[in-house]
Amino acid sequence: MKKQLPIEQQQVLLKILKTRFEKNISRHQALDWAKIQAKLEANPEKLWSLDEMETTGGEPDVVDYDAQTDEYIFFDCSAESPKGRRSVCYDAKALASRKEYKPANNALDMAEEIGIKILNEQQYRYLQTLGHFDAKTSSWIETPDNIRKLGGALFADYRYGNVFVYHNGAESYYASRGFRGFLRV
Structure with missing residues (x-):
C-alpha cells in the first residue's frame, strides 16, 4: 500500500514548502514553484516522504533540478542535523x-x-x-x-x-x- 497524506495535510505541507521556497530563493533561483507543486501533486507518495522529512525536523527544500530525469531534488535544509x-x-x-x-x-x-x-x-x-x-x-x-x-x-x-x-x-x-x-x- 502506498503511503499517502490526507488531502488537507497535503495542502498544509505544500504551503510550508512554498513559503520555505520563497524565503530561500537563493537555493533555487532558476526554478519555478508552480512546476514543482504540479510535480508534487502528481506524486503523493513523495509528499508523504517530504512530510516525514518535515516532521522529523529536516526542513526540506528544493536545491536542484535534474533535466535528464525531469526530477526536482529536495535536501534537508535545517540549520542543524534534524532533531527527530x-x-x-x-x-x-x-x-x-x-x-x-x-x-x-x-x-x-x-x-x-x-x-x-x-x-x-x-x-x-x-x-x-x-x-x-x-x-x-x-x-x-x-x-x-x-x-x-x-x-x-x-x-x-x-x-x-x-x-x-x-x-x-x-x-x-x-x-x-x-x-x-x-x-x-
Missing part, C-alpha cells in the same frame, strides 16, 4: 553489534522508512554552498563499502569556516549526530 533523526548509529549491522546502550534506530533504516536516502559527501559539500549547516551538530553521510566493511562510517559537519568529513565506528551514536537526506521528485 539524532542519536542513531549508522546502519542495522552497527545497531545489532551493540551489546548495551543501544540507540532506538539507525540512519539507513530510518531513511528507508521515510523514503529518502542519506546525503553522500559530494551532496553534503554542495549543501554547504547554499548556507552553513551543522555548525553545532554533525550528520552521518553515505559511507563507501570498503570503509564500512572495516567497521567505520563517515559523518560531516561545518566548523571554522570549513566542511569536515570524519570517521567513527558505525555503532557509535551521539545526541548531536543525526543524518540528512534527499528526495528526488
